[in-house]
Structures are given as C-alpha cells and as structure tokens.
Amino acid sequence: MHQSTASTSLRDAVCRLVPLIPAGYVCTYGQIAAYADSPKAARQVGMVLAGLPEATLIPWQRVINAQGAISPRSKPGAAEMQRILLEEEGISFRSDGTIDLRKHLWHPESIPQ
C-alpha cells in the first residue's frame, strides 16, 4: 500500500498494539516498532508513549527496553511507578532491576488487523 498516511501511522499503531500485551507480560520498544511495520522506529515508540495523557488506559508500563530493563526517564518517579505497576501485574524483577525476558516477554502469535 502507499505511504501517504505514514506520518500518523506510528502513533496509531502504538495505541492499537500496546493494549494487546497481556498483563503479566512485557514487550520491547523494538518489537512494537517492528509490529508497526517500522523496525527502526524504537525511539519513536518511546516518544509516543511519553506523550500519552496520565489518565490513559493504554498499558504503557508493559513496554521496556531490549535489555529487559525499565528505561531511565527524565521525569522523576516515572520509572519507579512503572516497576510498581508491573509488579502488581505479577512481573518479578532480578536484584539488578531487570526482568527475565525468557519468562515474561510477550510472543504474539498473530496481530489483529
């Protein structure tokens, strides 16, 4: 298909894909970018999430970096909040603050259109 609508697609894709991540699982920025058909847009995914309103229903906390860690934020307390939300969903953290991706990484079998 043509690229004429590509400018807004990433944001829309993030809002469509992130809610598919089940509680108890996490996904990386790179994965979301790839599923959004923009494999090199991991940073952009982070930007979209950063722009979500605080009252959003989108489970932004389920997106972490490829190292299995919560990405550092400029906003104070944001990273701590993310960890708390994930722990409430059953995610466990190693002493170094990382998550065992072999156990918690989401492996979608198919992405709904």
Place this chain on the structure above:
DNA sequence: ATTCTGACTTGGG
C-alpha cells in the same frame, strides 16, 4: 538548514 535531545538497538572490545 543545523544542532541537540531522547521512555532505542546492535555490534565490538
């Protein structure tokens, strides 16, 4: 147009 910055990722050492 240019530079800087950031919720990224990967490859090398």
Place this chain on the structure above:
DNA sequence: CCCCAAGCCAGAA
C-alpha cells in the same frame, strides 16, 4: 557482563 560508538529518527530550538 559492562561500556561505548554508531546508527537511527522525529520534534524542538
């Protein structure tokens, strides 16, 4: 496993 350089890309100044 840690650290760093590059590559990456959009938004702001």
